Amino acid sequence: MNVATVARRCYVSPTFIDFESLRLSERLSISSSAGNRCLKFTGQSHRRLSFFRPIMATDESISSRSSDSSGETQQIINGKQENIVWHNCSITKSDREELINQKGCVIWITGLSGSGKSSLACALSRALHNRGKLSYVLDGDNVRHGLNSDLSFKAEDRAENIRRVGEVAKLFADAGIICIASLISPYRRERAACRALLPEGDFIEVFMDVPLHVCEARDPKGLYKRARAGIIKGFTGVDDPYEPPLNCEIVLQYNEDQSSSSSSSSLSEMAEIVVSYLDKNGYLKTS
Numbered sequence: 170m171n172v173a174t175v176a177r178r179c180y181v182s183p184t185f186i187d188f189e190s191l192r193l194s195e196r197l198s199i200s201s202s203a204g205n206r207c208l209k210f211t212g213q214s215h216r217r218l219s220f221f222r223p224i225m226a227t228d229e230s231i232s233s234r235s236s237d238s239s240g241e242t243q244q245i246i247n248g249k250q251e252n253i254v255w256h257n258c259s260i261t262k263s264d265r266e267e268l269i270n271q272k273g274c275v276i277w278i279t280g281l282s283g284s285g286k287s288s289l290a291c292a293l294s295r296a297l298h299n300r301g302k303l304s305y306v307l308d309g310d311n312v313r314h315g316l317n318s319d320l321s322f323k324a325e326d327r328a329e330n331i332r333r334v335g336e337v338a339k340l341f342a343d344a345g346i347i348c349i350a351s352l353i354s355p356y357r358r359e360r361a362a363c364r365a366l367l368p369e370g371d372f373i374e375v376f377m378d379v380p381l382h383v384c385e386a387r388d389p390k391g392l393y394k395r396a397r398a399g400i401i402k403g404f405t406g407v408d409d410p411y412e413p414p415l416n417c418e419i420v421l422q423y424n425e426d427q428s429s430s431s432s433s434s435s436l437s438e439m440a441e442i443v444v445s446y447l448d449k450n451g452y453l454k455t456s
Contacts (some may be wrong), residue, residue: 252325265345265456272452273342275367276443278351279360279414280377281406282392283384285436286351288441289377289421292436293349295445302453305341306335322403327358335363342371347452355411368439370450374417377444381406383423419446 208210266272276293279287290306297304309330313320317333320326331354341348354360364372384406385393396404403409415422419440 173384180341208388251392262343262345265343266455269303269345270346270455271345272455273345274347274371274373274447274452275338275363276347276349276365276373276375276447277338277354277360278349278375278377279354279417280379281381281384281411282353282404283332283387283389284377284379285439286377286424288436289375289439290349290442293443296437296440297447300444300453302347303345304347304349307332307338307348307350307352308340309354312337324403328356331359331363335366338363339366342367345449353405353411355405355409357414360414366419373419373443373446374414375419376414376417378413379418379423432455 260272278290280286287310289307290308294304294306312334313330316337318332322331331352333350334350338350340349354363360374364374366372388394392401392404393407395401396407401407405411419442421442444453
């Protein structure tokens with residue numbers, strides 16, 4: 170297949186290009202020479218091409234079979250190739266954990282919009298950082314700016330959003346990092362699927378048990394107001410259900426009595442509850 174055919178069969182999503190700084194049609198040219206065909210970008214040489222995201226193949230370029238580098242054809246079933254084998258590395262998760270003196274895990278913070286998931290995630294990351302522990306936050310909104318920017322808020326896309334975050338969180342945990350995922354993740358089945366990706370005990374579910382009326386009163390992003398007005402459809406807590414965890418590791422309950430000594434209302438106190446759980450269960454050290 171020559172380069173012109175490839176160019177005709179590939180589609181670059183307009184959302185992936187900065188049209189103000191560059192017009193693809195003006196800078197893309199196809200040139201060929203004896204025994205050599207290539208794509209050339211014309212224009213100012215100092216411009217970097219980092220604005221390009223991966224090219225998305227159209228239906229025309231997808232077939233039920235594909236060829237590998239050796240020319241052999243592999244059958245594709247349900248989007249997965251047969252005859253693929255996991256390649257093990259001599260450096261293991263335990264080696265990586267020993268290097269940074271902590272154990273990798275996933276802290277999955279779930280709850281209604283406005284319950285304080287993202288705020289807790291950042292407070293927890295700060296608390297761990299102060300202890301010299303490496304963590305990373307996968308925020309539900311933030312991942313939709315990049316990794317999941319191609320997903321909508323339809324039911325099937327929301328499920329895929331959670332699946333992808335679960336897979337990425339698994340990789341962070343395998344690297345020895347304490348991964349903090351903060352998503353509404355309203356359905357038990359999807360959260361259970363993410364839990365099943367990790368070894369027993371490495372998925373720590375934290376439920377932000379805050380009543381709907383409190384979350385709606387907070388409404389930091391104005392989403393409840395828009396949902397009540399019918400502007401947003403399928404909004405969790407308004408016209409879509411939230412299934413609270415039945416057997417999560419940690420429950421952080423909203424307490425209206427801010428002066429109560431047992432209240433876990435403040436972010437720092439809630440973060441310390443999670444840190445204490447990690448410490449008690451050996452995730453903050455390897456020995």
